[in-house]
Amino acid sequence: MTTTTTTLTDRYVHATTRWMGEEKRTDIARELTATIDDMVAGRVEAGEDPVEAERAVLAELGNPAALAAQYANRPLHLIGPRYFLLWWKILLIGLIWVPVLAGAGAAIGSLASDGDAGDVIGAGIGTAIEAAFQVAFWVTLAFAILERVDVDAKLPRWTVDQLPELPKRQQVSLADAIGGVVTIGVIIAVLVLQHFRSWIDGPDGDDVAVLNPDLWSFWLPFLIGVLVLCMVLEVAKYRVGSYSWGIVAGVVITSLAWIVPVVWLATQGELISPELVAALDITPTVLDRINLGVVLVAIAVEVGTVVDAVVKNRQAARATGAQAAA
Amino acid sequence: MTKDDVLPGHLQELRRGTAVMASLAALREPGYGYALLQTLSQAGIAVDANTLYPLLRRLEEQGLLTAEWDTTASRPRKIYRTGPEGERVLAAMLADLDALRTSVNRLTEGTAS
Secondary structure (H helix, E strand, O other): OHHHHHHHHHHHHHHHHOOOOHHHHHHHHHHHHHHHHHHHHHHHHOOOOHHHHHHHHHHHHOOHHHHHHHHHOOOOOOOOHHHHHHHHHHHHHHHHHHHHHHHHHHHHHHHHOOOOHHHHHHHHHHHHHHHHHHHHHHHHHHHHHHHHOOOOOOOOOOOHHHOOOOOOOOOOOHHHHHHHHHHHHHHHHHHHHHHHOOOOEOOOOOEOOOEOHHHHHOHHHHHHHHHHHHHHHHHHHHHHOOOOHHHHHHHHHHHHHHHHHHHHHHHOOOOEOHHHHHHHOOOHHHHHHHHHHHHHHHHHHHHHHHHHHHHHHHHHHHHHHHHHHO | OOHHHHHHHHHHHHHOOHHHHHHHHHOOOOEOHHHHHHHHHHOOOOOOHHHHHHHHHHHHHOOOEEEEEEOOOOOOEEEEEEOHHHHHHHHHHHHHHHHHHHHHHHHHHHHHO
16 A cells, blocks of 8 residues: 555656756655645545545646646746747748748749649649648747747837738728639639640540640740739739739739730640640631630730729729828 | 636636745745645635645745755655745735735725715
């Protein structure tokens, strides 16, 4: 009986003190043992069974790891209130930018080494996910260490100047922004998927691509890149809340970057896949008309986009002018 | 959330810090951990054992308490005693508590009238 009771207390004291420095450990172990004995004796005097009393005392003292943390004055949280907001901010910034940049880098690298569309996208997404995990891990680790090292890190304090501006009268609604981003996403998906799934059988029974597969060496990735920029522009438009000359310039540049290659490729007859032409028995006359149609539609869409941006920018200018006058 | 859920949290906030004051006051009479725990609980100040023992060591490290081993008793005990620095801190804390009490009184009397 006596051996069992000593053992439980010994195990508790050991569990509490085992990670402490040598000098502290002996002292705390000695005091803790005496204290537990005192507490058990107190309960036994009150009529409790010694074995039960010891169990009750150890249960009262609780998890040894928590007690050890109390002794060491160590926090029982990973990141406390002092660093939490900064950690959160840096984590968010890192999670937004690093995966995007790393993913884009990997996609470009895969492109340079002649990967096909699947390889390029797979490399981009895979690297982006891996980068996100790396960012989350290292940022959190750094702050967890900072929390435990007793240094007065001269962290930037919050000042009144950091207050965000009140939202302007929102000319670009969230629905518009999401609609824009989703539309562009669908166009990108179509550009990628047409390569794999056109529902038009080639001579070998496989689907033939709609667009010329040779374009994957440069022009299709370029056009997809321009579309990604368009997405960024949509988000920027929403964040700013209204049109400005900068956004109009962005719309014009992306429109030109998109339309000039499309028109050029269509007029050169390099846009449509020759396999598709063969599979559908498209005559040269019809093919010319299709290319002309592509050119006209593309020009109409982009002119419409630019005109829309210019008109909305003038509305925005008028609205701010009216506000300034009022 | 009912009142019953809210109150314990607020009371805990209110009592946080009284353990330091109570220990410094009680240890003007030298004492060891378990005896202090009992003294405090008899005085109506409930402190958890796993809070009090680490607290005593921390106060010792901060120089507010002095400690020495008493090996004459049946089991060796670490005896704590409030030092001069501890007296100074205790006096300051008590003064602050008084000031707080006065301020709260002024407010409660103000609302009563």
